[in-house]
Amino acid sequence: MRARLALLVAAVSVLTLVAFLVPLALLVRTVAEDRATVRATADAQSLVPVVGTADAATIRLTVEQLAAESGRPVSVFLPDGTVLGAQTPRTPAVALAARGQSLTGESADGREVVIAVQGRADGTGVIRIAVPQHELTAGVTRAWLVLALLGVILVLIGLLVADRLARTLVRPISDLSAVSHRLANAELDARVIPAGPPELREVAGALNHLATRIQVLLVQEREQVADLSHQLRTPLTALRLEAESLRDPDDAARITAAADGLERAVTGLIRQARWRHSPAAQPAVADAADAAAIVADRVAFWSVLAEDTGRAVTLDLAPGPLPVGVAADHLTAAVDALLGNVFAHTPDGTPFAVRLARDAGEVVLTVADEGPGMPAGAVQRGASAAGSTGLGLDIARRAAQAAGGRLDLRAGPGGGAQVLLRLGPPVSLPEA
Numbered sequence: 001m002r003a004r005l006a007l008l009v010a011a012v013s014v015l016t017l018v019a020f021l022v023p024l025a026l027l028v029r030t031v032a033e034d035r036a037t038v039r040a041t042a043d044a045q046s047l048v049p050v051v052g053t054a055d056a057a058t059i060r061l062t063v064e065q066l067a068a069e070s071g072r073p074v075s076v077f078l079p080d081g082t083v084l085g086a087q088t089p090r091t092p093a094v095a096l097a098a099r100g101q102s103l104t105g106e107s108a109d110g111r112e113v114v115i116a117v118q119g120r121a122d123g124t125g126v127i128r129i130a131v132p133q134h135e136l137t138a139g140v141t142r143a144w145l146v147l148a149l150l151g152v153i154l155v156l157i158g159l160l161v162a163d164r165l166a167r168t169l170v171r172p173i174s175d176l177s178a179v180s181h182r183l184a185n186a187e188l189d190a191r192v193i194p195a196g197p198p199e200l201r202e203v204a205g206a207l208n209h210l211a212t213r214i215q216v217l218l219v220q221e222r223e224q225v226a227d228l229s230h231q232l233r234t235p236l237t238a239l240r241l242e243a244e245s246l247r248d249p250d251d252a253a254r255i256t257a258a259a260d261g262l263e264r265a266v267t268g269l270i271r272q273a274r275w276r277h278s279p280a281a282q283p284a285v286a287d288a289a290d291a292a293a294i295v296a297d298r299v300a301f302w303s304v305l306a307e308d309t310g311r312a313v314t315l316d317l318a319p320g321p322l323p324v325g326v327a328a329d330h331l332t333a334a335v336d337a338l339l340g341n342v343f344a345h346t347p348d349g350t351p352f353a354v355r356l357a358r359d360a361g362e363v364v365l366t367v368a369d370e371g372p373g374m375p376a377g378a379v380q381r382g383a384s385a386a387g388s389t390g391l392g393l394d395i396a397r398r399a400a401q402a403a404g405g406r407l408d409l410r411a412g413p414g415g416g417a418q419v420l421l422r423l424g425p426p427v428s429l430p431e432a
Contacts, residue, residue, distance in 0.1 A: 326403040
């Protein structure tokens with residue numbers, strides 16, 4: 001922006017100076033030519049009395065003295081054809097002056113001043129003074145250099161002033177940009193000091209107000225999530241008590257394990273909400289989980305429902321442990337979301353396969369089914385064509401991104417859908 005403002009000021013200054021200095025330079029040259037012509041005319045008129053009354057010898061002496069003083073060629077043409085002073089041929093201007101008409105004309109060497117002298121007994125005499133070109137342009141070059149130097153100085157002053165003014169505009173804009181980037185990086189305590197023109201001050205105030213409002217809304221959201229998660233503990237406790245009262249030990253153990261898993265997920269939500277509210281309280285440890293153990297546990301959990309709905313389950317697990325860079329709770333939620341989608345979006349009896357393997361430094365979890373496949377846009381948060389919340393694939397996607405991987409959706413070779421959850425290794429953090 002500073003460069004553009006400087007370029008604009010330079011262009012305007014140059015155009016203004018050209019419009020002003022070019023006519024002034026032409027005027028200086030015209031004044032110099034007129035000044036030299038006036039001096040030559042005055043010298044010629046000083047000879048008129050002598051040429052009109054004196055004899056040839058006196059005229060010659062006076063002409064030579066004037067030529068020596070002025071440095072110009074001076075010629076006097078007498079009516080009898082005698083030429084006194086500088087021996088120059090008769091020019092058309094001299095011939096016209098011999099008829100009684102004085103004039104100033106251009107010559108090959110510059111300019112000539114021709115004056116007709118009447119009153120002599122033998123006819124009309126003619127005085128001719130040549131003004132050389134160097135006298136017509138005397139001082140013009142120096143004046144032009146002074147004007148050019150003045151123009152350059154004025155342009156430089158204009159650029160300096162424009163740069164100072166542009167700096168007062170650019171600095172507040174740079175501060176606004178820096179604060180906006182800090183806000184984008186979740187530094188919600190970043191604020192900008194209003195400076196610059198009133199418009200920029202208003203923008204700075206609006207940005208500060210927006211940052212404060214975002215901070216307040218995030219705090220409210222996190223508190224609501226924490227409160228909601230905490231309120232879920234009461235029905236979980238009741239569910240665990242109901243499970244303990246069952247007569248069948250297997251059913252009691254299964255429901256109790258499910259309640260424990262749900263309680264762990266709720267506890268994770270509370271911790272996550274607190275950590276986001278107070279980043280300083282977040283423990284400085286790297287997230288890591290054993291993908292092999294978690295996948296095996298979740299497949300065993302869903303296998304009970306698969307048996308009830310007549311689904312064949314194929315499990316292919318690479319030998320563990322397989323550490324990945326995501327928390328165990330998040331990975332458990334992601335695996336549950338992928339397996340839950342199979343039951344929610346395919347008819348009963350549809351077989352599915354789960355495969356966990358290493359691939360170029362990543363751990364890849366593949367969930368494939370032989371159902372109708374997934375519609376376009378299924379990975380979008382909140383998008384669902386089956387009446388569900390539409391958050392399952394988004395939960396898996398965010399877990400993959402947290403581990404430095406990604407979520408891929410593709411069609412199976414024989415129809416159905418394949419979901420690939422790519423997970424990167426855990427990141428080692430330095431000791432605190």
